[in-house]
Amino acid sequence: xxxxxxxxxxxxxxxxxxxxxxxxxxxxxxxxxxxxxxxxxxxxxxxxxxxxxxxxxxxxxxxxxxxxxxxxxxxxxxxxxxxxxxxxxxxxxxxxxxxxxxxxxxxxxxxxxxxxxxxxxxxxxxxxxxxxxxxxxxxxxxxxxxxxxxxxxxxxxxxxxxxxxxxxxxxxxxxxxxxxxxxxxxxxxxxxxxxxxxxxxxxxxxxxxxxxxxxxxxxxxxxxxxxxxxxxxxxxxxxxxxxxxxxxxxxx
Numbered sequence: 223x224x225x226x227x228x229x230x231x232x233x234x235x236x237x238x239x240x241x242x243x244x245x246x247x248x249x250x251x252x253x254x255x256x257x258x259x260x261x262x263x264x265x266x267x268x269x270x271x272x273x274x275x276x277x278x279x280x281x282x283x284x285x286x287x288x289x290x291x292x293x294x295x296x297x298x299x300x301x302x303x304x305x306x307x308x309x310x311x312x313x314x315x316x317x318x319x320x321x322x323x324x325x326x327x328x329x330x331x332x333x334x335x336x337x338x339x340x341x342x343x344x345x346x347x348x349x350x351x352x353x354x355x356x357x358x359x360x361x362x363x364x365x366x367x368x369x370x371x372x373x374x375x376x377x378x379x380x381x382x383x384x385x386x387x388x389x390x391x392x393x394x395x396x397x398x399x400x401x402x403x404x405x406x407x408x409x410x411x412x413x414x415x416x417x418x419x420x421x422x423x424x425x426x427x428x429x430x431x432x433x434x435x436x437x438x439x440x441x442x443x444x445x446x447x448x449x450x451x452x453x454x455x456x457x458x459x460x461x462x463x464x465x466x467x468x469x470x471x472x473x474x
Contacts, residue, residue, distance in 0.1 A: 252393065256392060260404040266348050266355060268348060268408045269408065271340075272409075273412075273461060274341075274457045275416060275460070275472075276464055276471060277464040278457075290413040290419065291427045293413075294409045295431060299434070301457070302405060304452060304453070305335055305452045307401065307445075308449075309331065310397065313385075314394050314397055315394070325381065328381070329381040335452060338462045340462070348379035349380075349381055350382075352383060353366060353377060398443070
């Protein structure tokens with residue numbers, strides 16, 4: 223006669239983190255916030271734009287891994303480090319202080335520094351798109367509209383980025399480094415598609431840019447108002463010519 227089977231029940235109790243959808247943003251580590259803002263998956267459309275790189279490839283100025291690194295780092299040193307990052311630093315401080323006049327002034331200044339219609343349109347597009355994403359997280363501002371379709375005014379990408387970092391209590395230097403990284407990664411991804419380059423080559427370019435982006439971010443904090451500006455005439459020409467380039471992968 224067979225024995226009856228004994229069945230035992232084991233209950234395992236686990237402690238799960240319960241996070242309220244309305245939890246304060248300060249409860250989330252800065253690193254996670256920054257990874258979110260820098261993610262290529264962020265739906266703001268940065269992958270649509272090459273910032274003149276597509277024409278530079280068409281014209282033969284950029285043709286391989288070495289020239290791609292030179293082009294990207296050249297723009298980073300003569301525009302990102304001397305214009306975008308110093309202005310981003312000021313915008314971050316202005317948002318923290320709720321200084322609407324300073325935010326508006328530096329936002330308009332940054333857009334005015336874009337040398338072509340293509341670059342201005344890109345900046346406004348990214349800025350408005352990021353505001354729409356932030357609105358989904360409960361971050362909204364009355365200073366700028368998240369839906370922008372006009373040709374004047376608008377919100378710059380750095381303005382929206384600084385707004386998010388200020389509201390999420392991200393440290394200034396970390397905000398600058400993250401913005402610089404997101405910009406560089408987008409440029410490298412464009413180069414990989416356009417030249418084309420292998421994925422390993424793209425990663426080598428990004429690795430080479432690491433110390434330079436860190437230095438540019440640190441230096442940007444010390445830049446005086448009178449020293450803010452750009453020296454990227456070749457990029458301006460490339461961007462202007464890209465607007466009428468016959469075949470394009472990237473938006474103009």
